[in-house]
Amino acid sequence: EIVLTQSPGTLSLSPGERATLSCRASQSLRNSYLAWYQQKPGQAPRLLIYGASNRATDIPDRFSGSGSGTDFTLTINRLEPEDFAVYYCQQYNGSPPTFGLGTKVDIK
Amino acid sequence: QITLKESGPTLVKPTQTLTLTCTFSGFSLSRSGEGVGWIRQAPGKALEWLALIYWDDDKRYSPFLNNRLTVTKDTSKNQVVLTLTNMEPVDTATYYCAHSYRSGYLYDYWGQGTLVTVSS
Numbered sequence: 181e182i183v184l185t186q187s188p189g190t191l192s193l194s195p196g197e198r199a200t201l202s203c204r205a206s207q208s209l210r211n212s213y214l215a216w217y218q219q220k221p222g223q224a225p226r227l228l229i230y231g232a233s234n235r236a237t238d239i240p241d242r243f244s245g246s247g248s249g250t251d252f253t254l255t256i257n258r259l260e261p262e263d264f265a266v267y268y269c270q271q272y273n274g275s276p277p278t279f280g281l282g283t284k285v286d287i288k
Numbered sequence: 289q290i291t292l293k294e295s296g297p298t299l300v301k302p303t304q305t306l307t308l309t310c311t312f313s314g315f316s317l318s319r320s321g322e323g324v325g326w327i328r329q330a331p332g333k334a335l336e337w338l339a340l341i342y343w344d345d346d347k348r349y350s351p352f353l354n355n356r357l358t359v360t361k362d363t364s365k366n367q368v369v370l371t372l373t374n375m376e377p378v379d380t381a382t383y384y385c386a387h388s389y390r391s392g393y394l395y396d397y398w399g400q401g402t403l404v405t406v407s408s
Contacts, residue, residue, distance in 0.1 A: 224401050
């Protein structure tokens with residue numbers, strides 16, 4: 181099983197600031213099979229990024245992903261009020277797919 | 289437009305079997321590359337992958353649930369059914385079904401989820 185470690189656990193920022201979220205895998209991810217999801221309270225996760233750096237359909241370009249191997253980053257430029265949520269990384273390198281514990285981005 | 293919706297009991301007793309149905313639209317599970325996965329989330333916790341069924345009826349299960357899971361599909365009804373036997377309080381969670389295409393473990397569309405509580 182590939183373990184994903186997300187940091188920080190909570191990120192307190194103001195609207196307009198940049199958020200940088202980290203996800204580290206316990207082993208290298210072939211083909212950068214790493215995704216990021218956003219989840220708001222009472223809602224299902226929403227796919228933001230796949231393949232480490234590809235935005236999913238209709239995702240604003242203030243969201244970007246980067247990284248390879250074991251270290252990955254989600255960057256949210258100019259935080260909008262609707263961006264305050266929990267973000268999960270997920271590896272889909274193989275079975276079983278696994279998720280990180282999440283980073284909560286809240287309003288400072 | 290792809291949509292999915294989970295349905296089933298909201299309350300089950302310990303030792304009972306949970307049966308959840310995912311009814312979907314906007315894609316066909318008979319088309320090559322399509323898949324439906326199940327993921328759950330205990331209250332306040334992270335996401336946990338459970339199972340996946342592919343268009344060709346190939347199936348994958350979480351190795352951590354001790355063979356308690358079964359997933360089946362009914363292509364004519366656009367439904368996928370998940371069963372989880374011997375339910376325990378720790379299985380209390382919101383259960384989601386989700387769509388995948390070509391990569392069975394990457395989920396681009398999710399259902400709204402259904403909360404299942406295990407309690408006597």
